[in-house]
Amino acid sequence: MLRSMYSGISGLRNFQTKLDVLGNNIANVNTYGFKKGRTIFKDLISQTVAGASAPGDARGGVNPKQVGLGSQIAAIDTLHTGGSTQFTGNTLDLAVAGDGFFQVMQGNETMYTRAGNFYMDGTGAIVDGDGRYVQGELGKITIPTTASSMSVGQDGTVYYVDLPPGGADKIAAAELVFEPIETPFKKAEAALKVAEADLKKADADLKKADADLKKAQALVPADAAAVTAAQAVVATATTAKGTAATAVTTATGVLTPLRGPYNTAKNAYDKVMSDNTATLQEAGQIQMAKFSNPGGLEKTGGNLFRQTANSGEVVTGFALDQGFGKTESGFLEMSNVDLAEEFTEMIVAQRGFQANTRIITTSDEILQELVNLKR
Known part of the structure; x- marks a missing residue:
């Protein structure tokens, strides 16, 4: 009975974790560049009651007899499928159609993001909402504050119209x-x-x-x-x-x-x-990054990802290069969360959680009957 109770407890914990992941997905349904999570279960070690035996001349083989001891979390994946794009009309709102991440500097560390809601600071440098510099091939990209207009090409090149130097x-x-x-x-x-x-x-x-x-x-x-x-x-x-x-x-x-x-x-x-x-001039080209295993990136909050030991080495390049997507100016990539799917998974998780509580209550009732045998 105790084994079944502990199996139920492991199920409760796992389904609670799944509900936590689903809740985070739903909370970020309108977060630009957000990538949803997915919870994967696997079984715990099984107790062997009887081992397997090989077949002989007079008798066939016998399979092992095992009792499972519950479940555990196998993985909490980050799914890097593309989200839908929303038209904004703002020149510095950028979406990546395909593979690749924007790079921003957080102190001396390079962070990666799919959220392209960028701005110009007081010096004309392109930054994200928290003031991190968006990286080009030669570092931050700065547009003169005297420029009369600007645009961003599909290859990430930033153009502006201004007088020549001096x-x-x-x-x-x-x-x-x-x-x-x-x-x-x-x-x-x-x-x-x-x-x-x-x-x-x-x-x-x-x-x-x-x-x-x-x-x-x-x-x-x-x-x-x-x-x-x-x-x-x-x-x-x-x-x-x-x-x-x-x-x-x-x-x-x-x-x-x-x-x-x-x-x-x-x-x-x-x-x-x-x-x-005034002529059309280049301020720089936004550099992109990609990884062999983007699912191995670590979420750090603020729509940012950090490279890890299992994400693979970073490969840098530019939009429209081989293996990289194109940059769409005036658009933002929305979250890839599908509410219908999340609510369905939430119902399944709720019923799974409920079923595991029944295992515990049923085991408790059987233990009570065993105790009552003394009477």
């Missing part, structure tokens, strides 16, 4: 030289345009006044008052046109000596600007 300083220096020359030239140019517009209007007004005067003079009988009024308008328009013409002459005199220095300075400024236009 371009901002060259442009600032050119603007410092050009602005004192440009400002008075633009001001004189604007004044000339206003004067020319005034002259054009004054000329139109004079033409209209002349036409009105001719109409007044052509009346029969002549209207002396109308002629006098038209002549006054013509005189005023003539004066206005003269004033406007003088203003044009004055503005032209101011603008003309400024034009040569302005053109020279503008040509120099335009050359600096053309030599320092």
